[in-house]
Structures are given as structure tokens and as C-alpha cells.
Amino acid sequence: MTEGLELVGVRAAHGKAETLRGIDLTAAKGELLVLLGPSGAGKSTLLRVIAGLHPAAGGLVRIAGRDVTALSPGERDVAMVFQSFALFPHLDVLDNIGFGLRARGVGKRETRERSAAAAVVAGCDQVLSRRPDQLSGGERQRVALARALVREPALFLLDEPLSNLDAESRVRTRVELRALHDRVGATMVHVTHDQTEAQAIADRIAVLHDGRVEQVGTPEEIWRRPATTFVAGFVGSPAMNLFPGDGPWPVGGAHRVGVRPEALRLVAEGSGHPATVTGMEVIGEDAWVRLRIGDHALVARVPATDRPEPGATLMASAAEADLHAFDVDGKRVG
Amino acid sequence: MLAPFLIGLVLLVLGPALVTFALAFADYDLIGAVEWIGLANFVELANSTAFHAALSNSLSFAAIAVPLRLLLAFGLALLLFRRGPAVGTARTAVILPSAVPEVAYGLLWLWLLNPMYGPINQILRTFAEPDSIPNWLTTPSDARAGIIVMSLFTIGETFIVLLIARRALPSEVYELAAIEGATGWYLLRRVTLPLMAPVLGLLLLRDTILSFQFSFVPALVVTEGGPPPYSTTYVPLFVYRNAFEYLRYGYAAAATLVMLVCTGAAVFLQWRLIRRYRSRYAVA
Numbered sequence: 001m002t003e004g005l006e007l008v009g010v011r012a013a014h015g016k017a018e019t020l021r022g023i024d025l026t027a028a029k030g031e032l033l034v035l036l037g038p039s040g041a042g043k044s045t046l047l048r049v050i051a052g053l054h055p056a057a058g059g060l061v062r063i064a065g066r067d068v069t070a071l072s073p074g075e076r077d078v079a080m081v082f083q084s085f086a087l088f089p090h091l092d093v094l095d096n097i098g099f100g101l102r103a104r105g106v107g108k109r110e111t112r113e114r115s116a117a118a119a120v121v122a123g124c125d126q127v128l129s130r131r132p133d134q135l136s137g138g139e140r141q142r143v144a145l146a147r148a149l150v151r152e153p154a155l156f157l158l159d160e161p162l163s164n165l166d167a168e169s170r171v172r173t174r175v176e177l178r179a180l181h182d183r184v185g186a187t188m189v190h191v192t193h194d195q196t197e198a199q200a201i202a203d204r205i206a207v208l209h210d211g212r213v214e215q216v217g218t219p220e221e222i223w224r225r226p227a228t229t230f231v232a233g234f235v236g237s238p239a240m241n242l243f244p245g246d247g248p249w250p251v252g253g254a255h256r257v258g259v260r261p262e263a264l265r266l267v268a269e270g271s272g273h274p275a276t277v278t279g280m281e282v283i284g285e286d287a288w289v290r291l292r293i294g295d296h297a298l299v300a301r302v303p304a305t306d307r308p309e310p311g312a313t314l315m316a317s318a319a320e321a322d323l324h325a326f327d328v329d330g331k332r333v334g
Numbered sequence: 335m336l337a338p339f340l341i342g343l344v345l346l347v348l349g350p351a352l353v354t355f356a357l358a359f360a361d362y363d364l365i366g367a368v369e370w371i372g373l374a375n376f377v378e379l380a381n382s383t384a385f386h387a388a389l390s391n392s393l394s395f396a397a398i399a400v401p402l403r404l405l406l407a408f409g410l411a412l413l414l415f416r417r418g419p420a421v422g423t424a425r426t427a428v429i430l431p432s433a434v435p436e437v438a439y440g441l442l443w444l445w446l447l448n449p450m451y452g453p454i455n456q457i458l459r460t461f462a463e464p465d466s467i468p469n470w471l472t473t474p475s476d477a478r479a480g481i482i483v484m485s486l487f488t489i490g491e492t493f494i495v496l497l498i499a500r501r502a503l504p505s506e507v508y509e510l511a512a513i514e515g516a517t518g519w520y521l522l523r524r525v526t527l528p529l530m531a532p533v534l535g536l537l538l539l540r541d542t543i544l545s546f547q548f549s550f551v552p553a554l555v556v557t558e559g560g561p562p563p564y565s566t567t568y569v570p571l572f573v574y575r576n577a578f579e580y581l582r583y584g585y586a587a588a589a590t591l592v593m594l595v596c597t598g599a600a601v602f603l604q605w606r607l608i609r610r611y612r613s614r615y616a617v618a
Contacts, residue, residue: 051509051513052512053512072512072517073509073513074513074514074515074516074517076513078513082509082510084506086504086509088525090529100514100516102524103511103514103515103516104515147514151514
């Protein structure tokens with residue numbers, strides 16, 4: 001039994017459609033676990049089941065060693081940060097933060113003190129008397145975090161907290177979020193569809209697809225050894241190139257072989273397969289080069305200074321260590 | 335493009351309003367000539383027991399019926415805003431009385447409230463003390479209570495607006511509240527009520543203005559302004575009688591103006607109150 005979060009065989013449905021098909025997952029105490037997946041994967045549903053906002057059709061949810069599967073959201077000792085922040089528009093920042101404390105009967109003075117302290121930790125202590133409509137997106141997010149912090153719950157749930165921020169704020173805020181997690185030592189489950197965000201802040205990532213867990217591991221494990229073709233294709237930008245088992249880089253017994261765009265070497269002459277450049281995108285120091293080898297389309301990522309001419313034919317090669325082999329069920333081989 | 339509406343506005347609203355304003359200072363019975371008598375109508379109103387009764391009836395009706403109606407519509411809206419089994423039928427049941435034409439509605443209650451043969455008292459007689467059963471149409475206070483009871487069922491419009499307003503509230507705020515442990519009464523007082531306060535304020539204003547109007551048909555059809563002398567004579571009925579039965583158009587016009595001033599005062603007071611609380615409950 002873990003002091004963090006434990007999910008055993010959790011199932012859920014929306015009407016007749018099964019949205020979670022048996023989730024087994026744990027998060028250690030103080031861990032930042034990221035649920036990563038495309039829309040429709042079930043990550044928000046899973047978060048809501050953990051929170052108690054959506055009923056579990058089967059399975060067990062344990063928080064800090066306590067079976068909470070039958071408990072209402074208010075009894076589970078969790079706090080949640082919503083994508084839209086869900087701040088009370090009729091309360092100022094201080095009252096927003098202290099809402100949960102007052103709801104549980106904590107006195108006004110103690111609520112004020114604890115709310116102010118949480119605001120300092122979350123970085124919104126300068127705007128305590130303002131109302132949500134007078135705050136920027138980043139400020140609202142900090143208020144939502146302070147509100148989650150003030151009750152010192154066993155588990156923090158964050159539902160795509162960075163999605164409503166502009167691109168610049170997102171990078172800055174994810175650094176603050178990770179720093180906050182380390183300072184407070186809280187167990188956090190963070191949902192996102194952004195694999196860059198996931199890799200940047202997670203202790204471990206659980207990749208979800210179609211209501212199932214495809215792989216759980218550290219960001220490095222997910223990157224270096226994707227367990228399924230889905231994980232291989234989802235994590236990485238541009239996505240991993242996937243070829244048939246008997247394609248340009250065959251691996252005996254494999255149904256599909258994957259090569260990351262970064263692992264491809266392009267030279268004008270030498271060993272490799274002839275590849276024709278069909279297109280190119282230059283992004284800062286990177287060039288994403290689209291190529292064709294026979295019937296296969298692929299993408300290579302090279303430094304912008306080394307980029308080839310459009311329409312040129314180059315020799316493309318990949319080291320054996322950089323090949324990822326998958327069987328017919330999409331599972332990793334070797 | 336605007337012309338038909340402007341013509342309608344002038345002919346049907348502004349024109350008659352100006353005529354009424356002018357007539358209030360005159361004596362006119364449709365037959366003879368218009369005789370300008372200054373403030374004499376108002377003086378007569380000030381001394382008229384009938385008008386005092388009408389004014390106090392209207393004001394107390396508004397003071398009791400309007401909050402009750404709003405409370406009822408609000409409570410029902412909070413019960414029925416989510417979809418579920420039989421909810422659709424229940425909503426229709428709440429709205430239906432408002433869809434019935436006013437006179438038909440009044441005649442229905444004339445039968446319901448009949449002290450001897452009406453079903454309400456027949457049912458009450460089976461389990462209540464005979465002396466405690468209201469004599470709906472024959473005792474002054476019971477007749478006034480009857481008119482108020484009648485007005486509690488025509489809350490359809492208010493109910494629909496509150497239903498929509500409740501459904502429009504952000505559901506994530508409620509999910510957050512559930513996670514923070516706010517339920518039941520606390521949730522109602524600290525979340526639902528503040529978030530719906532602007533709509534409730536607006537509906538309170540509206541119903542106050544309308545309360546003068548929706549007392550008219552019931553008083554006319556069910557109680558005929560009685561029991562005597564003026565138990566359920568409300569100001570609109572007073573105006574109607576003086577204008578169309580006694581042919582005292584000037585007098586009736588003066589009474590109409592007093593009604594307008596009262597409505598305006600009530601609306602103004604409420605508006606001030608709402609504005610004071612709007613800053614507290616401003617919705618982003």
C-alpha cells in the first residue's frame with residue numbers, strides 16, 4: 001500500500017461507451033505523475049474518477065492508503081485545479097483561496113491567515129483583494145493553485161492547468177509548477193496532451209490511449225524505450241518514423257520498425273538508402289526534412305546549417321542502436 | 335424599417351399615456367365636454383376610503399405575493415434544472431398555468447375556491463377543523479389570501495428564466511465546490527445565490543411592476559373586488575370601475591398616475607438595492 005495514489009482495475013463509462021478499460025496505476029507519495037495522451041484517451045475522465053466527480057464502474061481508488069472509491073469528492077482529501085481555473089467570480093482572491101476552509105467550518109481569522117500564507121507560496125499574494133475578472137490568466141492559475149494548497153490535501157489533481165495560458169506563459173508557468181511541487185513535496189497527478197510539457201515536469205509519465213495505460217515510466221524511459229507503437233508515435237516532435245518490418249531498416253521478426261527523426265544521418269555520398277528531399281521546414285536551429293525512400297515517406301531532423309537543397313537526393317542511414325522494433329500487436333520487441 | 339414599430343409605439347403607448355396624463359387633471363365622462371379641474375381629482379383620491387383600500391390592498395399584495403412567487407419559482411428551478419425521469423413533465427406542470435388565458439384561469443379558481451362546493455374546501459373538510467377552513471370568497475382576509483394563492487401558480491415565465499440562468503452557471507465551479515466540501519445549504523447560500531443574484535434582482539423588479547397587472551383579472555373575475563366593501567379591490571380594478579363603469583375618466587386617470595408613481599418608487603428602491611449588492615456579487 002502506497003501513501004500516494006493507487007488505482008486498481010478502474011473502469012468507467014459514459015452512457016454505453018466504455019471510457020476507462022481497467023486502469024492500474026500508482027503514484028508514490030510526493031511524486032509528480034503526468035497522465036499524457038491525445039483527446040479522448042480518458043485522462044480527464046480518470047482524473048475525475050479519482051476526484052469522485054465521475055463514478056467508477058469498477059475497480060478501486062486508494063488515496064494515502066485509504067479506499068475512497070465510495071466516498072464523495074469532499075471526503076477524499078483531494079484538491080483540484082481545473083483547466084478553466086473555476087474561480088468564484090463573486091469572491092475576491094483571499095476569499096477564493098479560503099473557500100474550502102470556510103466550508104469545513106474553519107474560523108475567519110485562521111482562514112485568512114492560512115489563505116495569505118498559501119498565496120505567498122503560490123505567488124499571488126500581491127493581488128489578494130482583487131476579483132477574478134481583474135486578473136490575468138497566469139494570476140488566476142496561481143490563485144487556483146493557492147486554493148488547492150491551503151487545505152494541504154493528500155493529493156493534488158491538475159486538469160490541463162496550462163492549456164488556457166498563452167504559449168509564453170505556459171513555459172514560464174510549468175517551471176513554476178515544478179518548483180512549487182518540489183517545495184511543497186505534494187503528490188500530484190497532472191493531465192496534459194502536450195508531450196513536451198509532460199517530459200519537462202514529470203517524475204513519471206503514464207501514457208493513456210483509448211482508455212488504457214500504454215506505458216508508465218520516467219520521461220527518459222518513455223523516450224528511449226517506447227513500449228508500443230502508439231507511445232513511439234505520440235512522444236517526439238516530429239513523430240517517430242515507422243516502417244514495415246521489411247522496410248529500409250529491417251529487424252528480423254519485427255512487424256514494424258521505428259527510427260526517430262533525430263537519429264537519421266543524411267550525407268551526400270556514402271552508405272545508406274537513397275532518399276529524395278520532398279519538403280523542408282526550418283525552425284530556428286532545426287530543419288525538419290521530409291524525404292522519400294522508395295514508397296516510404298519519412299522525416300529527418302538535422303541542424304539548420306546542414307540542411308540539404310530541396311529535391312536533392314541524399315544517403316540516409318540509421319544506427320542499429322537507434323532502431324525500435326515492434327511486433328504485430330504494436331508491442332516492443334527487444 | 336422602424337416605422338411600423340414607431341407608429342405602434344406612438345399610437346398604442348405614448349399617445350394614450352399622454353392622454354391619460356392630461357385627463358388626470360380633468361373631468362370627463364365621454365358624453366360632455368372636457369372640463370379642466372386642476373388637482374381636484376387628486377384631492378378626491380386623497381380623501382377616498384375606496385382608493386385608500388385599493389392602494390393598501392395593492393401594496394400588501396405586492397409585498398406578499400412577489401417574494402413568495404420568486405421564492406417558489408427559484409425553489410422549483412433549483413429542483414428541476416437537471417434532466418431526469420419525470421423532470422420534463424414536472425417542468426410542464428409548472429409552466430402550464432401561465433399558458434392558460436387569464437379569464438379562463440380566473441373562472442377555474444372561481445370554482446376551486448367556492449367555500450361550499452369547491453374541491454379545495456371539500457378536501458380540507460375531510461381532515462381539518464370546520465372552523466379553521468378559509469371562507470375563500472366570503473371573508474375579506476380569506477379572499478385576499480385566495481387571490482395571493484392564485485398568483486402563486488402563474489410563475490411560468492419567472493421559472494423558465496431561472497431554469498435557464500441556473501443551467502448557464504459554470505459546472506466546473508460546482509465541481510470545485512464539491513471537492514472543497516461545500517454541499518447542501520452552504521452551497522446554496524455561498525455559491526448558487528450569489529451567482530444568481532443578478533437574475534433574481536431583475537426578476538424581482540419585473541414581478542413588482544407586473545404585480546399591479548396580474549391582480550386585475552383575478553379580482554375582476556373571481557371576487558369582483560369583494561367581499562364588500564373593497565376587500566380585494568386593487569388599484570387596477572379601481573381604475574377600471576371608475577373609468578368604464580362610472581364613466582369618470584379623469585378620476586380614473588388620476589388614480590392611474592398614482593399607481594405609476596408607486597410602481598416607479600418601488601422599482602427605484604429595488605434598483606438602488608441591487609446596484610449596491612452588484613459590486614459584491616459581480617459575475618465575471
